[in-house]
Amino acid sequence: MIPSSLLAVAAALFLTIVVAACNKPTESSSAVTIEFEVTPQPVRVGPATLTLRIADASRQPVTGASIALEGIMSHAGMSPVFAHAKETEPGRYLATLDFNMAGDWTILTRITLAGGQKLERHLDVKGVRAN
Secondary structure: OOOHHHHHHHHHHHHHHHHHHHOOOOOOOOOOEEEEEEEOOOOEOEEEEEEEEEEOOOOOEOOOOEEEEEEEEOOOOOOOEEEEEEEEEOOEEEEEEEEOOOEEEEEEEEEEOOOOOEEEEEEEEEEEEOO
C-alpha cells in the first residue's frame, strides 16, 4: 500500500508538469527592465494603484506596450483578480488592482511590446493587510 503523503506528492508533481506543458512560452528579455510600486503603503485589502516603469537596455522608456495583470493569491482555491495598465506618460503605466484578501500576492504581468514581443514577469506583493 502506498502512503497517502507519497500519493499527494506524486499528484502535485504530475499537476505541475501538466500545467507547465500547457503554457505557451513567452520571450524573456533582460534588456527590458520593469520597476513597480504599489500605493497606498502599507498595502491593504481593497483597491491599490500599481505603477510600472518599463525601460529598455539603454534606460529609455518603453512606450506603446499593452499590459495585462493577474493578481494571484497565495492561498489555493482563491479566484484571481485582473486589471489592464494604461500608459500615463512615456514608459509609465498605471493600473488599479483590487486585493480582496489579506496575505501574500503574486502579480502575473503579461506585456506585449509595440513591436509584438511578449514578456511575462511575476511581481510579489507581500503582506497585504486587512483593513
